[in-house]
Amino acid sequence: MNRKLIRLSKSSISNKEKDNVLKVLDKEYLGMGKEVEKFEKELSNYFERDAICVVNGTSALQQAIQSIGIKKGDEILVQSLTFVASFQAISASGAKPISCDIKPNSLTIDIEDAKKRLTERTKAIMPVHFAGTPGDLNEIYKFAEEYNLRVIEDAAHAFGSKYKSRNIGSIGDICCFSFDGIKNITCGEGGCIVTSDNVVLEKIKDSRLLGIKKESENKYVGKRNWFYDVSEQGYRHHMSDIFASIGLSQLKRLDQFKKKRYDLVCYYVKLLRQESVKLIANIDHEETMAHIFPIILEEGVDRIKLKEKLFKRGIQTGFHYFPNHKLTFYRDNKAKELKITEKIYHRLITLPLHYDLSLNDIEYIVNCLKIDINLLKGK
Numbered sequence: 001m002n003r004k005l006i007r008l009s010k011s012s013i014s015n016k017e018k019d020n021v022l023k024v025l026d027k028e029y030l031g032m033g034k035e036v037e038k039f040e041k042e043l044s045n046y047f048e049r050d051a052i053c054v055v056n057g058t059s060a061l062q063q064a065i066q067s068i069g070i071k072k073g074d075e076i077l078v079q080s081l082t083f084v085a086s087f088q089a090i091s092a093s094g095a096k097p098i099s100c101d102i103k104p105n106s107l108t109i110d111i112e113d114a115k116k117r118l119t120e121r122t123k124a125i126m127p128v129h130f131a132g133t134p135g136d137l138n139e140i141y142k143f144a145e146e147y148n149l150r151v152i153e154d155a156a157h158a159f160g161s162k163y164k165s166r167n168i169g170s171i172g173d174i175c176c177f178s179f180d181g182i183k184n185i186t187c188g189e190g191g192c193i194v195t196s197d198n199v200v201l202e203k204i205k206d207s208r209l210l211g212i213k214k215e216s217e218n219k220y221v222g223k224r225n226w227f228y229d230v231s232e233q234g235y236r237h238h239m240s241d242i243f244a245s246i247g248l249s250q251l252k253r254l255d256q257f258k259k260k261r262y263d264l265v266c267y268y269v270k271l272l273r274q275e276s277v278k279l280i281a282n283i284d285h286e287e288t289m290a291h292i293f294p295i296i297l298e299e300g301v302d303r304i305k306l307k308e309k310l311f312k313r314g315i316q317t318g319f320h321y322f323p324n325h326k327l328t329f330y331r332d333n334k335a336k337e338l339k340i341t342e343k344i345y346h347r348l349i350t351l352p353l354h355y356d357l358s359l360n361d362i363e364y365i366v367n368c369l370k371i372d373i374n375l376l377k378g379k
């Protein structure tokens with residue numbers, strides 16, 4: 001069959017992004033400058049509070065953790081079923097990620113389970129907005145308040161999503177986004193931190209530029225300061241004008257992206273409703289800008305074989321994610337059993353979702369899925 005491969009996820013780049021990048025290249029100032037400042041302003045308008053851009057989403061999480069004074073030995077509650085970036089950001093800051101279980105309906109952190117894992121070293125919770133849905137944010141914040149925990153939202157999947165009609169990022173303690181190539185909007189690479197906490201904002205403005213005090217203000221006006229002070233560990237984790245210029249045009253296309261993802265997801269849901277697979281039931285499609293489209297297979301359907309079969313039909317699929325508590329670096333013998341995670345992770349498969357898919361593609365994907373599941377069940 002000569003069908004073009006249907007990719008699991010991809011960026012969507014228009015001439016506007018290309019023009020923007022060329023303009024920056026023509027200026028021959030490629031580092032952090034006016035474009036980053038402009039992108040931060042537009043993001044701040046969108047979130048109705050300050051946003052700071054950094055080199056990627058992992059760094060956004062890591063610098064957010066460092067900015068609230070988390071120290072070696074401190075613990076942060078996080079669901080095991082997330083991209084390893086959430087865990088690496090925690091351990092990079094010296095803290096210990098404590099693997100928690102998920103709710104079966106939304107695949108977001110189970111607060112009842114998290115409660116059992118609290119110790120006197122627990123300093124924060126990192127809810128992951130899996131596939132774009134924030135889960136029950138009210139419950140999460142109530143829990144955090146009760147136990148005096150900071151909340152660092154891993155909203156890498158959730159740019160464009162809402163919670164009770166408000167944009168994710170516009171509410172809550174500290175919210176971190178990713179602008180990686182396949183996220184809801186992209187810069188190529190990039191990330192941002194959104195918060196109302198001025199201490200966090202000021203610290204990250206320095207830490208992203210090697211800890212050099214007030215360096216961000218100099219960069220915005222293209223100046224360089226030769227006499228400076230540093231009082232904390234910093235990183236070369238700022239964003240460049242090239243990446244910000246891509247983000248600026250992507251942000252303008254947000255509504256267009258959102259509508260398309262919504263239409264595709266609704267069509268998937270419609271076509272899959274009668275099937276034996278389980279959908280992530282708790283996603284409110286009106287509020288969620290879906291980043292990925294995972295489904296839960298019936299017990300006994302071999303997802304690795306299914307993935308191979310679909311690939312032969314020109315459909316790329318994915319597994320989001322391999323639980324982090326099973327990785328050598330994060331294995332924890334004391335971790336109590338993660339019942340739902342263990343029960344679900346090997347039944348998850350993610351179907352293609354990105355801007356350039358058509359409703360016809362979705363029909364083709366669902367038809368192939370039905371045929372291959374039946375073949376695997378020997379029907």
Ligand SMILES: *Cc1c(COP(=O)(O)O)cnc(C)c1O
Binds near residue numbers: 082154191
């Ligand atoms: C993509 C992602 C990140 C990290 O973002 P990068 O920009 O790739 O560093 C963090 N958490 C989750 C859940 C992600 O999917």
